[in-house]
Amino acid sequence: MAEHAVLHVLNRIAASSEASWVASSAANSKKGAKAITFEYNIATAELGSMAEAAVFHVLNKIAASLAGTISDELVKEVSALLAVKNSMKQIKSEFAVMRAFVSQVNAYDSRNETLAAWLEQVKKVAFEVEDIIDEYTYLVGKKRQQLLEFPEASVSSFEKHRRMHGIADQLKQVETRLERLTKMRHRYGISVRETASNSTALRQRRAFDIPHLSNEDEIVGNDEETKRLIEWLTDGREARAVISISGMGGLGKTTLANSIFKNPTVKRHFNWSVWISVSQSYRVEDLLRRILTHNTGKNEEILNGIDTMDRIELAEKVQIYLREKRYLIVLDDVWSRDPWSSLDHAFVRNNFRSRVIITTRTEDVASLADENRRLRLSTLPKEEAWDLFCKKAFSKLAEKCCPEDLKDWAEKIVDKCQGLPLAVVAIGSLLSYRRQQEQEWKSFYDQLSWQLTNNPELNWVASVLNLSFDNLPSYLKNCFLYCGLFPEDYLIKRKWLIRLWTAEGFIEERGPETTMEEVADGYVKELVHRSMLQVVERNDFGRAKTLQIHDLVREITLTTSRKEKFGIVCNGPGATVLREQARRVSVHKTD
Structure with a gap:
C-alpha cells in the first residue's frame, strides 16, 4: 500500500486548495487532526505518525498553496510562506520519484525485509508531511478568514507568525529525511524485482484458481444459473457467443464455471475445450501459447516456432487452429479488459456455435459479454447457506444435521458469512474437525475475525477476498x-x-x-x-x-x-x- 500513500501525498501537493470547510474540520484539533461526528458517533483522529494511507490524503491540501491562492500582502510580511511553498515543491519532486519506484513493488518483493523497512520509513515521512500540511492549511485558512472579516487589520498582527516559521523548519527537515531515504536506498542496494515470471506467478496463484467446491453433490443453489448457462452454451445460435459470470470474490464463479465445463451435456456439445486461468499476473502471449499447447500432443506444425512468436503472430496461429472447431474456452478470473483485444481476434468467429465464458469480479470486464449473456451471481439465501454449511460442518454425521445444542452458535456463524459460499465452505470444513461442544463453538464465533486472518486453515479465504x-x-x-x-x-x-x-x-x-x-x-x-x-x-x-x-x-x-x-x-x-x-x-x- 506504500504506492497509494505516496500518490496520496502527491495529489495533495499537486492540488491542495484552501477548501475552507475542509480546513475548518481541523480547527478544533492539534497538528491537523480531524473529528467528524455523526449518527453512530464515528470520529476520526490522527493518533500516530506511522500510518501509510494518508499520503494520497496530503495531495489536495498542499495543492492550493502551490497555486498561489495566498494574499500577496501576506506573503510579503510572512516570508516563511515562501519557504513553505519552496519546500513543498521540493517534497513533491522527491515523492514523485519515490512513487515511481514504489509502484514497481509487487507481491514477490514481500520477503525482502530491507525493502519493507525502507517502505515503512517512506510511509512515516508521508504521514509527517500530512500532519504539517494539515496545520498549514488550518493556519492559512484561519488568517484568510480574518482578513476577509477585518481587511484593515495589520498583517503583522498575525498571531500564528511563529508557528508558520515552525512549519517551514519542519518541511526543511522532511526534505533532509527524504534525501537520506534516497541515499539509504542506494547504500543498501534496495531494489524491486522485475515482474515475476509467468510460471512463478502461476504457481503462486494456482491455489486461488482451484474451484472451492469439488463435488457436484456439495454445490448448493445456483440451479437457475446452471440451467441458464447450459442453455446459452448449447442453443442453436451459430455465431460465436461471449458469456460472462460476475460477482464479488468468494461467490463461486469459478466453481459454477467449472461444474458447467465438466457437465456431460456441455462436453458432448463441443469438440474442443480449454480452461485458462488468467488472474492478475498474466502475459497475453503466454495465454495464447497455452491454448496452442492444449491437447495438441506433439503436433510440430502447431508448436513450431511459438516460443519466439509475438502477440500478433500467436493470435493468428490460434485463429487458424480454431477455425474448424466448435470450441469452448473458459477465461477464469479476468481482472481487466486489456487482454481482450488480442484474445477476441484470436477466438475466430467460425459460425460453429463456439462459446467463450469469462469469470470476473468487475462489471467493466463482464460488459464484454454479448447482449443478454451476462450472469451476475449474488449471495446465497439464508436457507441455502445453512444447507451448505451443514453439509460441510456435520459431514461426519449420518444425516448431516446440526445438533440442537449447537444450533444457536451455528446460525450466528452462518449469518456472519452473509451467504458467501467461499466462507461458508471454509468455515464449515474447519468446524467439522472441532469438538461439537457449545463452548468451543461460542469461542470460535467470538474469535472469528482473528481466525480469518491468523488461522492457516482460513487465512486463504482472506487472501482470496x-x-x-x-x-x-x-x-x-x-x-x-x-x-x-x-x-x-x-x-x-x-x-x-x-x-x-x-x-x-x-x-x-x-x-x-x-x-x-x-x-x-x-x-x-x-x-x-x-x-x-x-x-x-x-x-x-x-x-x-x-x-x-x-x-x-x-x-x-x-x-x-x-x-x-x-x-x-x-x-x-x-x-x-x-x-x-x-x-x-x-x-x-x-x-
Whole structure:
C-alpha cells in the first residue's frame, strides 16, 4: 500500500486548495487532526505518525498553496510562506520519484525485509508531511478568514507568525529525511524485482484458481444459473457467443464455471475445450501459447516456432487452429479488459456455435459479454447457506444435521458469512474437525475475525477476498478502507460518504471542468463495479442511494486498517483506552 500513500501525498501537493470547510474540520484539533461526528458517533483522529494511507490524503491540501491562492500582502510580511511553498515543491519532486519506484513493488518483493523497512520509513515521512500540511492549511485558512472579516487589520498582527516559521523548519527537515531515504536506498542496494515470471506467478496463484467446491453433490443453489448457462452454451445460435459470470470474490464463479465445463451435456456439445486461468499476473502471449499447447500432443506444425512468436503472430496461429472447431474456452478470473483485444481476434468467429465464458469480479470486464449473456451471481439465501454449511460442518454425521445444542452458535456463524459460499465452505470444513461442544463453538464465533486472518486453515479465504483490494488503483484504497470504519451492516448514504471522503482529502482534482463531488461519485461507481460495495437502495434516477460492505470483507478490511495504522474501531461502553496507534478512531455508540 506504500504506492497509494505516496500518490496520496502527491495529489495533495499537486492540488491542495484552501477548501475552507475542509480546513475548518481541523480547527478544533492539534497538528491537523480531524473529528467528524455523526449518527453512530464515528470520529476520526490522527493518533500516530506511522500510518501509510494518508499520503494520497496530503495531495489536495498542499495543492492550493502551490497555486498561489495566498494574499500577496501576506506573503510579503510572512516570508516563511515562501519557504513553505519552496519546500513543498521540493517534497513533491522527491515523492514523485519515490512513487515511481514504489509502484514497481509487487507481491514477490514481500520477503525482502530491507525493502519493507525502507517502505515503512517512506510511509512515516508521508504521514509527517500530512500532519504539517494539515496545520498549514488550518493556519492559512484561519488568517484568510480574518482578513476577509477585518481587511484593515495589520498583517503583522498575525498571531500564528511563529508557528508558520515552525512549519517551514519542519518541511526543511522532511526534505533532509527524504534525501537520506534516497541515499539509504542506494547504500543498501534496495531494489524491486522485475515482474515475476509467468510460471512463478502461476504457481503462486494456482491455489486461488482451484474451484472451492469439488463435488457436484456439495454445490448448493445456483440451479437457475446452471440451467441458464447450459442453455446459452448449447442453443442453436451459430455465431460465436461471449458469456460472462460476475460477482464479488468468494461467490463461486469459478466453481459454477467449472461444474458447467465438466457437465456431460456441455462436453458432448463441443469438440474442443480449454480452461485458462488468467488472474492478475498474466502475459497475453503466454495465454495464447497455452491454448496452442492444449491437447495438441506433439503436433510440430502447431508448436513450431511459438516460443519466439509475438502477440500478433500467436493470435493468428490460434485463429487458424480454431477455425474448424466448435470450441469452448473458459477465461477464469479476468481482472481487466486489456487482454481482450488480442484474445477476441484470436477466438475466430467460425459460425460453429463456439462459446467463450469469462469469470470476473468487475462489471467493466463482464460488459464484454454479448447482449443478454451476462450472469451476475449474488449471495446465497439464508436457507441455502445453512444447507451448505451443514453439509460441510456435520459431514461426519449420518444425516448431516446440526445438533440442537449447537444450533444457536451455528446460525450466528452462518449469518456472519452473509451467504458467501467461499466462507461458508471454509468455515464449515474447519468446524467439522472441532469438538461439537457449545463452548468451543461460542469461542470460535467470538474469535472469528482473528481466525480469518491468523488461522492457516482460513487465512486463504482472506487472501482470496483481499485480491480485490490489492487490485484497487491507489486513489481508491483510502476510500475503501474508510468504508470499513462504519459499523457492521451499516447502510452508508452515498451523499454523506462523498462529503466525508472530500473532507478527508481523498478526492483528487481532475481539472476545472469536473467538481470534487463528480469525481467522488465516480469513485463510488467504480467500487460498486468492482464488487467491493453493494448497492442496497437506488433513487428515482437509478443512482445509488445507500451502500453496504459485506461483513467478512469489512472484517478483513479492518485488519488491513489496523496493520497500516489507517484506523481502528472501538465498540461498546468498555472501550475507554486506546491500545493501538492509528490515524483515525471510529467509535460506535449503539445505545
